[in-house]
Amino acid sequence: MSKKIHFLLLSITGLILCIAFSGFTQDNELLKKVKGAWSGTLKIQGMELTLVFNFAINDHDSLIVTIDSPDQGAKDIPTSSVVLTKDSLIVKSKALKGSYRGAFNKEYSFNKGSWKQSGLTFPLEMKHSENKFARNRPQEPQPPFPYQEREVIFKNPATGNSLAGTLTMPNEKGIFPAAILITGSGPQNRNEELMGHKPFLVLADYLTRHGIAVLRYDDRGIGKSTGDFQSATTTDFATDVSAAFDFLKSQEGIDTLHIGLIGHSEGGMIAPMVASKRIDIGFIVLLAGPGLTGEQILQLQTVLIAKADSANDKDIARTVKLNNDIYTILKKNSDNTKASEKIRKVIYSYNKKLPPGKNEDKLSDAEIEIQISTLISPWFRNFLTFNPIDNLTEVKCPLLALNGSLDLQVPSKENLNAIERAMIFGGNSHYSIEEIPGVNHLFQTATTGAPSEYSKIEETISPLVLEKLTSWILKTTK
Numbered sequence: 001m002s003k004k005i006h007f008l009l010l011s012i013t014g015l016i017l018c019i020a021f022s023g024f025t026q027d028n029e030l031l032k033k034v035k036g037a038w039s040g041t042l043k044i045q046g047m048e049l050t051l052v053f054n055f056a057i058n059d060h061d062s063l064i065v066t067i068d069s070p071d072q073g074a075k076d077i078p079t080s081s082v083v084l085t086k087d088s089l090i091v092k093s094k095a096l097k098g099s100y101r102g103a104f105n106k107e108y109s110f111n112k113g114s115w116k117q118s119g120l121t122f123p124l125e126m127k128h129s130e131n132k133f134a135r136n137r138p139q140e141p142q143p144p145f146p147y148q149e150r151e152v153i154f155k156n157p158a159t160g161n162s163l164a165g166t167l168t169m170p171n172e173k174g175i176f177p178a179a180i181l182i183t184g185s186g187p188q189n190r191n192e193e194l195m196g197h198k199p200f201l202v203l204a205d206y207l208t209r210h211g212i213a214v215l216r217y218d219d220r221g222i223g224k225s226t227g228d229f230q231s232a233t234t235t236d237f238a239t240d241v242s243a244a245f246d247f248l249k250s251q252e253g254i255d256t257l258h259i260g261l262i263g264h265s266e267g268g269m270i271a272p273m274v275a276s277k278r279i280d281i282g283f284i285v286l287l288a289g290p291g292l293t294g295e296q297i298l299q300l301q302t303v304l305i306a307k308a309d310s311a312n313d314k315d316i317a318r319t320v321k322l323n324n325d326i327y328t329i330l331k332k333n334s335d336n337t338k339a340s341e342k343i344r345k346v347i348y349s350y351n352k353k354l355p356p357g358k359n360e361d362k363l364s365d366a367e368i369e370i371q372i373s374t375l376i377s378p379w380f381r382n383f384l385t386f387n388p389i390d391n392l393t394e395v396k397c398p399l400l401a402l403n404g405s406l407d408l409q410v411p412s413k414e415n416l417n418a419i420e421r422a423m424i425f426g427g428n429s430h431y432s433i434e435e436i437p438g439v440n441h442l443f444q445t446a447t448t449g450a451p452s453e454y455s456k457i458e459e460t461i462s463p464l465v466l467e468k469l470t471s472w473i474l475k476t477t478k
Contacts, residue, residue: 165217291418
């Protein structure tokens with residue numbers, strides 16, 4: 001866990017997006033000057049999130065403004081009010097509970113201001129382009145595809161929620177091995193869209209082109225899937241995967257003896273959970289899957305990401321102590337009210353003890369409350385004490401575990417070693433474990449592995465990783 005919560009991510013992702021524009025008539029020459037895309041970068045907790053304002057003019061010379069967060073896959077977020085003058089711009093969005101206020105330069109190529117959300121303020125400089133904002137993602141496949149693709153919906157009988165997804169099948173006649181893709185933590189759509197990338201779209205396309213059927217689906221409560229995401233835990237998500245497996249077994253053209261699970265990050269926790277309880281799982285692939293407890297992973301990633309962001313040893317030590325104190329409170333206090341009170345006191349004490357010159361590290365009241373609401377959530381409480389080894393030792397099907405040497409979120413060496421120990425202890429000799437040099441948590445070829453690099457890298461998944469994963473599945477299911 002980091003000191004500050006990515007509140008923008010939590011607010012934007014999972015919205016049911018609708019286009020409900022606020023239009024008004026303005027000076028036509030001014031409208032022409034601001035028409036187009038205004039984009040800028042928010043720097044939050046070592047991450048960089050791009051925000052885009054889309055300015056368009058309708059047939060009645062009225063201004064239409066929507067907001068995109070391309071790093072999070074959110075588009076056409078409605079604005080509730082826009083105030084445009086010759087010198088300044090104010091944009092408000094009730095959907096995001098946020099607003100922007102800034103001033104134009106003389107050429108209307110630049111607008112300097114600030115973004116406010118949930119009681120927090122961040123500087124934001126917006127640059128103008130007449131063209132629609134787009135990131136270069138060369139690996140993203142474009143139709144027409146040389147395989148079958150269809151929309152599917154299936155139910156989770158354990159909860160009654162419906163899950164919507166995409167099933168891709170090779171064009172050839174016959175039966176094919178198949179894989180179910182399991183997303184990482186946080187609300188994700190079927191493409192696991194984040195930081196302007198669509199990893200599961202790229203992965204599904206590659207696998208299907210090589211003769212492997214693929215099912216990918218929106219997390220419960222996200223996209224076209226129903227259910228409550230916010231109250232769900234990792235264990236709940238495992239029941240969705242099991243439902244996906246039963247659905248895939250019933251589909252024509254699927255080799256029911258060779259249906260596997262591919263889980264990324266938290267998905268790499270879920271795959272062993274399902275495989276440890278079902279003897280009909282053909283194989284599992286863990287992409288940056290954890291072998292340590294949630295608390296151990298959080299402790300490691302806090303230090304690694306802070307170092308990547310050039311934090312000094314004293315600052316890191318303060319953060320580590322704060323986090324460990326919070327984890328202890330959560331483990332000892334099951335009552336959320338009591339836990340919240342104690343966490344609040346610990347953070348206030350942390351703020352008071354910060355040395356001179358470190359005011360920027362203080363958490364505001366708004367940040368504290370946002371953080372507490374995340375910490376006491378069912379998902380976080382479950383994740384903190386969850387030990388993947390309990391499930392990994394029960395996995396009997398073939399297993400492939402890949403981690404990147406530059407992964408700062410699920411550190412490679414410690415987690416791969418733990419996974420291998422679990423395989424040995426459980427007596428499973430059908431496994432392959434490998435660290436991929438030079439790739440990060442998203443399996444992009446990276447420089448430092450810091451999360452701040454994710455959106456800047458054009459590559460979505462290293463071709464080496466795609467080839468290794470696919471070759472292993474084809475060999476295993478031959």
